Amino acid sequence: MIRGAAAPRSSEVHDMPSLRKTKPAASPRKREGARKPRKPQARKSTDRSLRRAASSAPRLLPEMERRTRNRRAVLPPASQVKPVTPLIMWRVYKHPKDHPGEYVARKFVITEDSYGPSNDSISSRSLRDVRNLLRNLYGGLIQLKRPTDDEPNIVEVWL
Numbered sequence: 001m002i003r004g005a006a007a008p009r010s011s012e013v014h015d016m017p018s019l020r021k022t023k024p025a026a027s028p029r030k031r032e033g034a035r036k037p038r039k040p041q042a043r044k045s046t047d048r049s050l051r052r053a054a055s056s057a058p059r060l061l062p063e064m065e066r067r068t069r070n071r072r073a074v075l076p077p078a079s080q081v082k083p084v085t086p087l088i089m090w091r092v093y094k095h096p097k098d099h100p101g102e103y104v105a106r107k108f109v110i111t112e113d114s115y116g117p118s119n120d121s122i123s124s125r126s127l128r129d130v131r132n133l134l135r136n137l138y139g140g141l142i143q144l145k146r147p148t149d150d151e152p153n154i155v156e157v158w159l
Contacts, residue, residue, distance in 0.1 A: 086111045090122075090141065090158040092130055103127045103155065105134060127155065134158055 087110040096104050107120035124130050134141055141158040 084112060087159070088138075090134055090138075092127070092134075092155045092158070093153050094127075094155045096153060099123050101125065103130045105130050105158070 089108040089110060090105045091108060092103060092105045094103055095101060098104075102123045102125055105122040107118045108116065109118050122130055122133050124133070131143070138158075144157045144159060146154050146156055
């Protein structure tokens with residue numbers, strides 16, 4: 001503004017046109033349904049840049065590689081390790097040589113160090129009786145069918 005000049009009257013002032021057009025206020029119902037659902041877009045793989053960075057990342061110095069390679073896991077002393085419960089397996093045989101004409105279930109004990117049969121066994125002339133005894137005496141056993149590469153006189157295995 002120039003000094004000494006009179007201030008323009010409000011009727012003489014020309015407002016600049018606004019760039020935005022004003023919209024009439026919409027009712028609440030129209031506002032809720034006004035948005036259109038967005039189409040799903042394919043996302044870029046987030047690990048793409050990591051793959052490139054890994055190939056261009058500097059490698060470890062030879063001394064550091066040797067140090068990391070020679071590290072061994074530190075295990076707690078044997079007195080602090082909880083005893084591991086052995087896995088019990090029952091094999092059911094059909095007419096073994098030592099019990100001809102019978103079905104025999106033999107108990108096998110599997111531990112970290114050993115695997116072998118125990119002295120426990122169940123025998124009967126009926127496969128149904130052997131199965132019922134295994135179910136009733138040792139609840140929680142699961143019956144597995146015989147794999148094709150097992151001995152031919154093995155009927156099934158129970159774990």
